[in-house]
Amino acid sequence: MSTQTKRKKQAKVLRQFRSIHRAMGALLFVFFFVISISGVLLGIKKNSGDLLLPKTQTGTSSDLTQWLPLPKLQEKAIAVLRDSVSADLSPRLDRIDVRQEKGVVKFIFADHYYGIQLDGVTGTLLHIGKRRSDVVENIHDGSILDNYLGTEGYIKLIYTIIMGVALLLFTITGFWLWYGPKRMRKNRD
Structure with a gap:
């Protein structure tokens, strides 16, 4: 396989990863925003001076x-x-x-x-x-929807799986978006 063909293949993979990364980011932005804010609040709950806990x-x-x-x-x-x-x-x-x-x-x-x-x-x-921290925790893990809809943990399970897989895919595609161009430059030289 020629160097030019390899570069085209790598560029195609990069475009696909960028597309996946962008689509997931657009679809799951609100959920990641909520998870990050609630995660920060849970991290500081013991130091919040009675505000959260x-x-x-x-x-x-x-x-x-x-x-x-x-x-x-x-x-x-x-x-x-x-x-x-x-x-x-x-x-x-x-x-x-x-x-x-x-x-x-x-x-x-x-x-x-x-x-x-x-x-x-x-x-x-x-x-x-x-215990406001319990509300924040229920929002963070999705169980607030289970409590509201009475679904006995199914929404939390689905939410956790989707968000976990999405985070894994973000990590993989994000790494490749960072590493791929470096690899292409190295192979070009």
């Missing part, structure tokens, strides 16, 4: 033998939710986050974005707050 408060003791049983603490958290936030909100829990070293138990609810922190020993309310 409430700071973990400190309870009276880290000695678990002094703590109230979790069911009792859960009852108190649900009572606080109903009395201090809204009686209409669902008390269904997503998770209970025990921070022994800080003497605190966090109750994160499944159907809304409120979190309640109680002292592990006394059950005293330490903090009520919206």
Whole structure:
């Protein structure tokens, strides 16, 4: 194969990669924009000073033998939710986050974005707050659409696969758009 034929072939591959790169960029721009902004917000959530994620408060003791049983603490958290936030909100829990070293138990609810922190020993309310970082995370991974449409994780799965494959293709085509011309120049010399 002659040098001229090789160069034409390489130029054709470069044009194809540029076309793929441009089309994917145009189609997926909004999604990549949302993922990048939400990714930055998730990266700084612990340093956002209560804006995205409430700071973990400190309870009276880290000695678990002094703590109230979790069911009792859960009852108190649900009572606080109903009395201090809204009686209409669902008390269904997503998770209970025990921070022994800080003497605190966090109750994160499944159907809304409120979190309640109680002292592990006394059950005293330490903090009520919206967990905006959970909203950002749901936007970032696409699960907000699953929650809204009730599709049990299918939209998140499809979204994650499409965006992952697109990022891989962007990496490959972007590398080739950078490396291809260098290779052509090297072969020309």
